[in-house]
Amino acid sequence: MEIKKFSEFCERVLPDFNQFLDDRLNAEIKQPTLRDAMLYSLDAGGKRVRPMLFFAAAYSSGVKLDDLPKYYDVAGAIELVHTYSLIHDDLPEMDDSDYRRGKLANHKQFGVGPAVLAGDGLLTQAFYWIAKSSLDTDKRMAAVRILAHNAGPMGMVAGQMTDITMEDKKLDETELTTLHKQKTADLMTAAVTIGAFCAGHSLSKHLVQYAEDIGLAFQLKDDLDDSTDGEDVDKNTFPNLIGKKATETKLNDLVKDALNAVLKEEKFDKNLLVSFLDYFKE
Secondary structure (H helix, E strand, C coil): CCCCHHHHHHHHHHHHHHHHHHHHHHHHHCCHHHHHHHHHHCCCCCCCCCCCCCHHHHHHCCCCHHHHHHHHHHHHHHHHHHHHCCCCCCCCCCCCEEEEEEEHHHHHHHHHHHHHHHHHHHHHHHHHHHCCCCCCCHHHHHHHHHCCCHHHCCCHHHHHHHHHCCCCCCCCCCHHHHHHHHHHHHHHHHHHHHHHHCCCCCHHHHHHHHHHHHHHHHHHHHHHHHCCCCCCCCCHHHHHHHHHHHHHHHHHHHHHHHHHHHCCCCCCCCHHHHHHHHHHHH
8 A cells, every 4th residue: 555644654664663673772782781871862752753754765766665674774773873963962061951852861861971882882883784784785885875974074973063162153044054954954864865775766966955955944943843942042043043933934945945856856756755744834
């Protein structure tokens, strides 16, 4: 049965994928404190947006629902990298957050040292999973290359460095866009592009544009949601820089651009990625 709604797709795929994540880490990580700390953040209640975008891109490229488990290693790797970034982002030396998703931050639950090591473990295990996956060598190498590029010092890590070193400087719109692109959008772009490529779909500028637009839109929506509680009043965010109304307009424009981009994609079922855009209407 063809699935056209992103929410329905998640309902079908997520339970089995979540079980895979837990089973795999429990089987592989023998050091008990390290395993507990890694699983604590991995199971902290995230939406799994990035791996689900990976699966959606693969499914839209022709992979059957029953064949998606063959890609769990690579999708899981993307989620491990995302989770590591959250653990490190919460550390006192970075964003200094005591809570994540309504639970104590990893360093508050286990201590700073164990939290750093839990993040290190998730990051390195991600590439182990890709290397051990059943994909063809060229697809595994592409997955490693794209994920390392987008999550590392040419992407997400660069954005995180800008974030912590420019806290006392008011960024302009171009600088802030670059920050959000690197810190948030690049990993989402990796998820979509790796998913399509691993499924044998030839990447085009349209799919990349879609991924970059939803990645930036995702951060803008997050900033708008957080702007009501006053916690981000001193941070570099679009609501603080250009105001909530202008940020809402910018968000809507990004969603429109993403829609137009994916509709131009050829030999690709567009339903799931179009349906994902409903997330920004919530």
